[in-house]
Amino acid sequence: MRKLLLIGMGPGDPNYLTLQAVEALNRASVFFLPDKGAEKAELKTAREEICRRFIKSPxxxxxxxxxxxxAPAGDDYRAVVDDWHARxxxxxxxxxxxxxxxxxxxxFLVWGDPSLYDSTLRILDRLRAQGLAIDYEIIPGIxxxxxxxxxxxxxxxxxxxPITITTGRKLAAGLPIDADSTVVMLDGDETFAKIDPADxxxxxAANLGLADEVLISGPLKDVAADISRTRRQVREAKGWVMDIYLLRRGGKAKA
Incomplete structure (x- = not known):
């Protein structure tokens, strides 16, 4: 049976790798590196840099x-994603x-951690269900x-x-009334600029752990436009952007 290691590599900076991840890098004889084309070549380059830095075997x-x-999500997001995963x-x-x-x-070097908004696990489980003899081990990442x-x-x-972790697609339906701290990922539509900013x-942050990392914080009503402008500038400069944010009610402190 073939064995696969799903190694969480963190959000880009090689220094985010754990000691367990470094050890796992040296257990594998073959690395499978996703290639998303020239526009996102930097994502592949980041993986290659980690391999050069930590793998000892020539x-x-x-x-x-x-x-x-x-394909564009359309009205049936799950069906589109299922077709994509099948391919x-x-x-x-x-x-x-x-x-x-x-x-x-x-x-596989998995951006961030294999357990959070990544589909490598689901795709391997699909292959196992189809009869491919593989086993895998998960190495958690930051x-x-x-x-x-x-x-x-x-x-x-x-x-x-509590903390809620959700997506821009879900946030578009509205911030839950009882949400105190909400982390939003995969928000390609800048939903933060479309919700009620009161309180x-x-x-x-954009491109955490990379050379062009950008951080902005403050009252949403005051900084939403600045974030949108900065996000578009980063995207235009390199063809893509990965951003994430925390929304918090009532500022930093709560009585």
Whole structure:
């Protein structure tokens, strides 16, 4: 049976890797590196830099996986994502069977952590359900959620209060009435600029852990326009942007 390591690499900076992740990097003989095209080449480059820095064996092989583009979400988001995952799974299966020998150990470097808004696990489970003989081990990584809090020097939660982690798509339906601290990921539509800003603070970051990291924070009503402008500038400069933010009611402190 083929063995795969899903190694959480953190949000970009090689220094975010854990000691467990470094050890796992040196257990694998083949690394599968997602390739999302020229526009997002920096994401692949970040993975390659981690491998160069931490892998000791000169015999380690690297295999690129061309990732197909997802169709526009339309009215049936889940169906579109399921179709996309099926196409990715077909490419994974072809390369896993041709590039990883039975009994060998391969690895994926997963941005952030494999358990949070990443689909590698789901795709491998799909392949297992289809009969591909693979097993996997998860090496947890530092998430963008943790890095966001660290870079803004804040705690994610306030005393006795919950944290919600959601997406821009869900936020578009409205911030839950009882939400105290809400982390929003995958917000390509700048939903923060479309909700009622009253009594909300925002802690925003783009491209955490990369050279062009940007941080902005303050009352949402005061900084939303600045965030939108900055976000678009980052996207225009490199063709993509990965951002995340925390919305908090009533500022930093709560009585």
């Amino acid at each position: 015999d380690t092989r690297f295999v690129s996986i061309d990732i197909p583009q997802r 990715i799974a077909a490419r994974y299966e072809a390369l896993l069977t041709s590039e990883l020998a039975d009994g060998a150990c391969g690895a 998430t963008a959620v943790q890095a966001l809090a660290a870079r803004h020097r804040i705690a994610l939660n306030r005393i006795g209060e 909300l603070e925002i802690y925003w």
